[in-house]
Structures are given as structure tokens and as C-alpha cells.
Amino acid sequence: MEATNLHHRYGRRTVLRGLDIRLHSGALAGVVGENGAGKSTLLKILSGELRPDRGTVHHNGGFGYCPQTVVLNGSLTVRHHLELFRTAYGLPDFHRAREIMECLHFADCLDERAAVLSGGTQQKLNLTLALMHDPQTLLLDEPYQGFDWDTYLCFWDLANQLRDAGRSVLVVSHLAHDTDRLDELWYLDEGVLRAQREASE
Template identity: 30%
Template sequence: MSELAIDVHNLNKYFGAHHAVKDFSLQVAKGDIYGFLGPNGSGKTTSIRMMCGLLTPDSGSGKCLDMNIFTQSDEIKRHIGYMTQHFSMWRNLTIRENLMFISRLYEIDNAKHQVDKTLDSLGLASRQHQLAGVLSGGWKQRMALAACLLHQPALLLLDEPTAGVDPKARREFWQTLHQLSDEGISILVSTHYMDEAERCHKIAYLSYGNLLANGTIQDIIRAQNLTTMQIRGRRLSDLERQLRAFPVVEQTVFFGNALYVTSKDAGQLSDVLKNLASSDYEINQVETNLEDAFTWLMKNNNEKDS
């Protein structure tokens, strides 16, 4: 048995002439929560579907839970839980009825016991008789997660599970994901939210079908080798306009009441700041954050492609 839940190499997918996923390779360790980030249309859903055998790649190789994604997709399906981007349920059935119905559909042994257990572990027991159609986004999502867990999968693939869910429910959802991970379930989850990326053990970042970075947050930030300076003071937007004229200034962003300036070249950036920003400004070097690293990666990739 391998230590990897997912191990794929050089996967490619074309939709007609459009090369949607390019030479995609990824290894996900068993029990890890792996975050999947990237703008809309970058190939997250396509990659997720290929990694678990739901969509056949045009080329490449790979295993999901030690099974071949090209030849054993039926077998893989029995061991994974896949929550689609726009999951559906029967609005006129209660939470419990939905889960019982799904259990029968998938011929789950001892369905009643399994439904009770799943309702309990996801905190849904007290709401089990509510109609699915009237639930808030957060509870609907929890029910969808329950539906994915009924057959006790070893790997969960969650495609933007928290889109449209309020912040409190999102936080609780992530607590549940960490509980599941503690129980040994591997999780691959796509998201748009930076705070969610920071809750993953590792992350992968896609743009235009290219995997631009993957690893721990620290790995990814360090690999970009960026320097970020924080500037406080008055008339910061004037200063920002001037700074943007310098090619050495890669990006500028306001956060709270400070301006953050990021560059590849610490020395040149410091010279520019010395010349432009008078002593009225308070300037400090700070750690580059994940969002800065992603912005840089995306900008760099766009320039390469254009």
C-alpha cells in the first residue's frame, strides 16, 4: 500500500482545441488536506475529475487510492466521496430522507445505522426532519457532505464546497474537515478563499491549466523569493501611484491603513523607497503573504502566455 492517496503524472486534457489542463502532476499524502486554488476556468474541476477517474485524461498516468485512473474508475468510485460544485438534492425530502434515498441508490449496507451515524457525526441529527429545500447554504452544504460520507470513503474530493456559505458556517465546515482528516480521510478541496487555503496542509495553485506552485504555504511563499515592504503615513495613494511607475515594483496593495509593496529585488526596491518616500513615512519589511505570492504567480504566468 502506498502512502499516497493521489499520485498522478503529466495529465493532459483538451476540450476541442482548448488545452484545459497541461502536464498536471500531483501527489497527495494519505490523511492530508490538500487545497486547490486558481481563478475561474483555470482547470480545477477538470483536474479533480481526472484524478479520481471520472474523466479520462488524453495523456498521462496515475493512481487514485492505489488504483489506476484509466482502467479502474468504477472501483475508485466506490472508495471516494465527490461533492460537485453545484450539488443537488431533493428539495421536498427531509435531510434524513435524502440520505436514506442516497443510501439505497448506492446500495449501502446497514443504511439506517450508517445514516444515523453520519447525521450524528456532522451535527445534523437535530435537523434531520427539516426539508432540504428550506435549509440555509451552510446546512445544505453539511447535508451534501453527509451524502458523500455515507459509504465511508477513504478520499473526499470537494469542489468549491463553501461557495455562497456564510463565514461562520465556513469555519465550522473546516473544523469538520480537520476532524475527518484526523480520522485518516484524505481530502482534496478547491476554493477561492485565501483564508481557507491557509487551513490546508498543502496547496496547489493552477492558472490557465498550468500548475504554478504546490507545497506547504511556507514552501510556496519562499519559492517566489519576494520582498514586501509595509508603508504607513499620509497620502498613501499618491505615493502608490508614483511607485507603480517603477518596473521594480511588482505589486502594490492597500490593507487596513497601510500600503504593501512587493518586489523581486530587495535592493532596488529599498532605493526607490528611499528616494520617493520622505521621512514622514514609516517603512518596515514584513513577511510576504500567500495572496501576494499568488498575485505574483498569476501575473507572471499571464505575461509568459501573452
Template identity: 35%
Template sequence: MTLAIDVKGLNKSFGDKHVVQDVELQLEEGRICGFLGPNGSGKTTTLRMLCGLLTPDSGEGRCLGFDILAQSEAIKRRTGYMTQRFSLYEDLTIQENLQFTARVYGLDRRRERVAEALRGLGLYERRNQLAGALSGGWKQRLALATATMHEPKLLLLDEPTAGVDPKARRTFWDEIHKLSATGLTVLVSTHYMDEAERCHEIAYISYGKLIARGTAESVIEQSHLVTLHGEGPGIDRLSAEIAARPGVEMAAPFGAALHVSGQDKAALEAAIAPWRREPFHWKEVAPTLEDVFIHLMGRSQDNYQ
């Protein structure tokens, strides 16, 4: 096993805010890792420390075999990074943006590489369209093309599909898996649970601390969460009342049904007892990754308070 990322004890503060606290992360080459956590939890700061855009206050480790403190420039040259917001030149065409990127990286065979990037991500027919006139999904494809045309070994994606329609998200993830199959390592922050489930593994960071790590299945299992699924007329309207009862960590409508979750099954049974009658029907189901996400958020302390 060769590790693309192997860091420990990463810390970063801004003023009196300890944004990243003793984060340890290992990721094998060619794997896709979903980076989950609430807003303000330190995901973006961690990504920037890994690729050399920020220097940790303390910590150590290697990224792509290079020391994150002493060899950050070497890491930058071998890393592709997509930011949360579209950051390319909107008054240039798709092709011009790619040509500019090729010159910035000092790439050889620039015309050939640009043509490969255009065709590889289905951008060729739109190559003369201004970037600023593109929809969210096409901007996303262009950003991915510029982040990968220098053939990086590591790809860091910071909430790359926010605000993009489901079809464009599916296409984007198909491309990510194709890239991973060539040996590219991907670390992607996301709030979409369906995207997290498409990753080989996930890491959950909450207010600066890494608190869960593994495959989606193992993280769900490690949560020791119990979820009861209830159905019946108007049951979704009971969420607030049931959520207030002892032992209930979450009561959330799922369409016309209701998910009630917690770690104490006996307490959950007691909480729903008044409604364990006709016309309501209850059964225990496997917790979803979203159930676990909310469970972990509820047990974390906001470091900005």
C-alpha cells in the same frame, strides 16, 4: 509515506481548448491540499479525472492505489465528491436524502449509518426539514454528510463554501480537519485565502498548468515577492497611479492602507518615492498568500484567448 494521489502528465482537451496541461500531483494520505487557481483554470476538470468521472486524454498514475485509467470504478467507490452546486434532492428531507444515498452505495446498517451522519454533523434536529428549505450553510453540511457516509478514503471538494457565511465556513473546516485526523485525504478547490491557509499544503493551477506547490509558507517564499505596506490619509486612492509605475505588479488597497508588490525591490522603492514623505509611512512586510495569488495570475496566460 503512502500517497493517496500520485499522477503525472494529465491532459484534457475539450475541442480546441487544452484545459489541463501535463499536471503532476502527489498527495500523502491524511493530508488536506488546497487547490487554487482562477476561474477556468482546470481545477474541476482535474478533480473529475482523479475520481474517475472523466478519462484523461493522456497521463498516468494511481489514486488510492488504483490505476486512474483501468480501475476508475474502484476509485469512485472509495471517493467522496462535493460539487460546486448543491446537487441533492430539494423535495426530500435531510433524512430522506441520506437514506437514498445509503441505498445508492448499497451500505449495510443503513439506519445506523444515517443516524450517525445526522448526529455527526449536527443535522439530527433538522432531519425532517426539506433540503430545499435549508440555508447555504446547512445545505453544505448535508452535502458533506452524503459525501462521507460511505466512509471514503479520499474526499474531493469543489469550491464547497462559495456563498456561505463565515461562521458556517469555520464550522465546515473544523469538520474537514476532524475527518483528516482519521486518515481521510482531502483535495479542496477554493478561492478563499483564509481557507487555503488552513490546508496542510496548496497546489496552484493556472489555465491548465500546475505552477506552484507546497505549504503556504513555502509557496510565498518561492514567489520571491516583495511587499511594501503604506499608510497615510487617502493612500488607498493612489493604487491605480502606483500600479502603473515600472516594476509594480500589484497595488491594492487593504482597508485604509495600501499593499504594493513586485519582485524588484529597487523598482518598488522608485515607484513609491514621490510618496515617501509625511504624512505617508511605508514598511516592508511579508507578502500574503493573496499577494502571491495575484502575482501568479498576472504571470499566467489565459488559454481561452
């Protein structure tokens, strides 16, 4: 994935100022920044949910997008959500979805309605829906909010598995304590994306 010269503003407030970002295959990368810095706006543009005022985004292969706010129908079960997304993605079965659910420890929730799931379990489903078609690039906005410690560790195990399989993972967060887990790191400040040290340094 590569984005070039992204500009965006809301009214008089400029959020992105000529931002460039390139995500390589097999990379686990992150963007950190203060609340309101424009991180979610950046992901919405990278996913195509929002059109930038100026600039281009190019994806080489399919992508998955996990927004910060879960997009679920409370009256539908987990199984219903998987079936809807399976149809949308043109998948033959739930095989990959079941693998992710096992990894995140909520495979026993298939027939529970989304409305009765805890916030953390809703986020697990949100992540599964973004991943179940095995995308080349995964865009994650605060993906582990609401996770308990064990699930948080499972998330990073999953992210490492994706990287090792040659996938590209971009995690956006206002927290900087996860940066040692990342191969690449950028800091978004005043609409500009600044490259930071590599995690191995």
C-alpha cells in the same frame, strides 16, 4: 490518490497540460486558481465523472466527491437522501451521517425537503452525502460556499478531524485566504499545477 500526466481540452481550449498530483494519507491539501483555470475539471477527472483526454488516476481506497453544484432532489427530504446514499454505499445505518450533521449543526433538518433548505444547508447535506461512508480520500469543490462564519469554522474542524484520522482531503477553491490551514498547496495556472509553499512555512 495519484494522478499522472492528465491532459484535457474543450474544443480548441486546453485546460490541463500534463498535470501530476499526489495526495498522501493524513494530508489536508488545496488547489487554488482563478475562475476558469480548470479546477472543477480537475476534480471531475479525479472523481471519475469526466474522462481525461490522456493520463491516469489511481485511488488507494474509497473516495467521496462533493461537487460545487449540489446534486439534490428538491422533492425529497434530507432523510430520503441519506437513505438513498446509505443503500448505494451499502451502509448498515446513518451513524456517520448523523455525526457529520451534528458537527455542521443541521441534525434537526432530517424531515425537511431539500427544496426548502437554504443554500448553505443544501451544501451541508451535499458534504454529508460525500462523507457518510467514511472515505479514505475526500475531493471537495468550493465546499463551504453559502456557509455562515460558524459553519465555516466547523467545516475546518471537520477537515482537521479527517486529516488526524489518516484521511486525505483535497479542497479546491478560487480563494487563497484559507491556505494557512493546509499542509500542501498547489496553484493551477494555464493548465499546469505548480507546487506552492507548505502552510507551516
